[in-house]
Amino acid sequence: MNPRAVEVVVWKELLDLWRDKKTLFAAILLPVVSMPLIGLTVLLLSTQQPVNVAVVDRDDSTYSNPVLNVTVSSEWLVGNLTRALEAAGCHVHAYTSEPGNLTVYDLVVVIPRGFSHNATSLTQQARVEIIRKASVQPALNAENTVLSTLSQFSRNLSEVKVRQLALMSGLSPGSFSVDSVLQPVVAGPVLVITPSGAPASPLEQIKPFLAKVLILGLIFVVSPASMYVVDGIVGERERKTIELLLATPLSVSEVITGKLIAASILGLVSSLSDVASLMVYMYLIALSVGGFFWLVIDLKLVLLHAVTAFFTILVTVAIATPFVTRTQGVRSASNIATMVNMIGMALFFSGFMIDYPKIEPSILYPLMAIPYTHSILVIQDYVYGMVYYSMLHLAVLVAVSLLLLYVGVKSVSPEKILLAR
């Protein structure tokens, strides 16, 4: 293969691509828009789901413990719950008796009879019953709000009880601490350290998340690049421009390699746009935690991501090439490219959720047969501080992508491209 010949093809492809503003625009915009759009959509839709909560105050009473001199009213709890739930966007309906149809509510909080009495007691516990609809995520969120309100209510009441008991036992106010009675054992301080053992700053704790988002971002850079290859090979056949090219001294390998490199450069542009948009998000996060932007954005990680994206795209298009060149039309070729993309998507999505370096070797090693596993490990190992393994996986990714590229282009002949059936 003559590098000069490949360079000529890449020049033509990039010139053509530069003039194809729609493709370029989509490649840059897709990663920029996709991630915030997913987040925004989830956020907007989740706030648009009405959660109906019923608070049933069967107790509807106020009770004062004559021994402790502590008073509790069930109405106070209803008030606290209503404010907290409404602040969380729930529709709250308060009752003093059982409402007729409970099924219209996603969550029902029942304050039973005797609540105020038990809450002020030294021998009883007051209970609050919760009825939640299964499979309704917002109901689960509302339940968490109820539990947190109850916990705060309980804590306040405990403090009052402890103070009263101390007073009754003759302890002076300065001789005891409410916290040491209520929580004699607490955890902390929790020291978070980096993989190298140094204390991790709050900003460094964000980095693993950043790495996972970068892995997720690979989904959005692989798709436009593989579609570009489909267009570059099958599309050229349909537009009747490939035969003249194949009749020149350029070998099929040089033509296909040139196209695959151009596609990978397009993917790289996507990836840089992906990183740039991510930088903006992380900048905002850094501002919110009072940190410095460049501490969050590890430029080595950004560079590593760009290189990984390039070779991940090359692997994808190299796998798709032997199949794409044998299909008759753009539609079937796109289907094949999508199937290859799906494998990548599944793994990259799992890379967002799972720490691959922590996976058991018996599972991880077979997974390494899929080149995308190395793409994930390049980034995750780096974030874990295992730079040597990160470089090792990058080397494997480069080797596999070049090998697949070689096999891909060697499996194609002019006849197969021209006369695909």
Place this chain on the structure above:
Amino acid sequence: MAVAVRVEHLRKAFGRVVAVEDVTLEVYEGEVFGLIGPNGAGKTTTLRMIAGLVKPDSGRVAVMGLDPFKEPGEVKRVLGYLPEEADVYTRLTGLEHLKFYASIYGGDVDETVRYGAAVSGLGGDLYKKAGEYSKGMKRRLLLSLVLMRRPKIAILDEPTSGLDVYSSIKVRDLIKAFARENRSTIILSSHNMLEVEYVCDRVAFINKGRVVEVGSPSDLKSRYGASNLEEVFVKATGG
């Protein structure tokens, strides 16, 4: 006369469809040779096999003594091939097309581009995007891409197909002028007998994948007692 292209007993089938049954030909250096036949006769497949794009099931091809399937790089350097349905890159200008194809071959790219621009006759239109060209302009550009490096052998598959009368005349004149000026061997296919009679020194009739007659237009006409090549073709194929 030295033989530029020798084709012996070529056969090619696509599944059950036999595109070329048995084609044997000799094309001499410096002549304009026409391959004539109806649609589906096997012209394009034969030309693709000569250009090394489609491998024959059996038979041999030699281009300037070289095998297009064993020495594809060398053959493609002496040969220029214009496919029947070739089209342009719509987002590239005519000049960028010339630069791109000239760069593939290397050598004096500027000189090749200058000659290609002259051959195309497109003048200032070379700076326009090829997507804005008429069909005739596109064909002249494509023809110039093949001829600009003065190949020893040019294969032109239906060079005037789909063009109007004026564009066809321009393309035919371009081919004749090029052949005269460069003494190149030109093999062109057509189903337009008048065109072939005007341009070609010798012709071969091809029908149902077989060569049925070869000779100069005047020889064939006198041999068959016909006034034009259409009559010769009908008589030669028994139609």
